[in-house]
Amino acid sequence: MKIFNSVEEIKDIEETVVALGNFDGVHKGHQELIRRTVKSAKMAGLKSAVFTFTNHPKNVLAGKPVIKNILYPQDKADIIASLHVDYLFSLEFNEYIQHLSAKDFIQKLLIDVFKMRQAYCGFNYNFGYKAKGNPQLLIKTGIKEGFGIHVLEPFKIDDNLVSSTFIRKLIAEGKVDQCERYMGRNYTVGGEVVVGNRIGRTIGFPTSNILIDDSMVTPSHGVYITYCNYNGVRHPSVTNVGIKPTIGDNKKTIETHIFDFNKELYGKKIRVEFLEKIRNEIKFENVDQLSDQIKNDCLTAKKYHDI
Structure with missing residues (x-):
């Protein structure tokens, strides 16, 4: 897996199928999203990619750490690599990305930089300035620009929505025996x-x-x-x-x-x-x-x- 830590580093890459999300826990829901991305990329003869941030956007916007990490950065990269991903776009949520409109986020980042031909995201994925972008906008733009969007339904285990927020709550409450069921580790x-x-x-x-x-x-x-x-x-x-x-x-x-x-x-x-x-x-x-x-x-x- 090739890792890119800045927009400037991303050069001479092949067209991609990109998994979109923060992937802060790479839990079982994230893993399913990434597996489908990898499978689609292989079927289409494209490269598989995961796009994530090195810092949590909510912490940047709040100006203080309001979201705790579940994984260390190297662990996060290692788990993603184990899922046979070709490219990891692990970028800082900086001023430039923060102020991209939802439309520019799609055009200037996903299409122009990541060479995205297809993308996978969760049902609650948001992006762009003030998080105004959503899966519906991706689908609408994809029809116009000619790229495919796959939106995953809520991923549940035992009727619990598997999310990083849910897993943080388990850990903070000491329910560590339940983590493996939702995280896979x-x-x-x-x-x-x-x-x-x-x-x-x-x-x-x-x-x-x-x-x-x-x-x-x-x-x-x-x-x-x-x-x-x-x-x-x-x-x-x-x-x-x-x-x-x-x-x-x-x-x-x-x-x-x-x-x-x-x-x-x-x-x-x-x-x-x-x-x-x-x-x-x-x-x-x-x-x-x-x-x-x-x-x-x-x-x-x-x-x-x-x-």
Whole structure:
């Protein structure tokens, strides 16, 4: 897959079938849209493409981060590549694109730059200045200009409309066990392991701590059954997300205890994969009570992992 990060880079490309959308979660609905795009491109002898933004338009328009990310940019690109897409147009939502009218968006971007011959979009896709463009305008323009538009119906699983908004809500409420059903994968967050307060080490449960990435949606405070991915290996683990109220640390962190693991990970990159929530975060009267609860949490997680 060839990735283009600016309009200026997009040169000498072949005609395309383009999947239109933000694809911020590349969930199962997005995947279906992309698969149909790829299939149509192959049948027509064209190149398949996905058009998305590196920054969320709503955050740009609001002037602050109002929408949290579900995926890291590299993960997003990797998942799209795995669907056998030829081109990824991953552009910044900048002043130029922001102020394109819906008509110019179609002509100056989709047709002139992307060489679009067909496009796929969701039923609620909007584009152009003040989001005035919609699928009906694409269809009307396509009839006039000679390109095809395919609008996908709402994609539902268990009567739930699969959307990034719905998935963000699941994660924020700690319902991480449902993510795989709608995303096709478990929810993960990652980062560099930093030095914590070392309380876990003193009570027999050393943890690898990563700071919260403010751009990412994070699970609600609590204890979770997880996998810790390090150096290409998936290790069974248990993870606390929260502020550790028993010891008075008020900064939200993610701290993971990896079972049967004794390597030093400070400064290393890890990924935490969330499987199921065990309980909410609790403030205990003392560290001894906390230690007893952690032992129970570990037993619950080990039983889940069958170790």
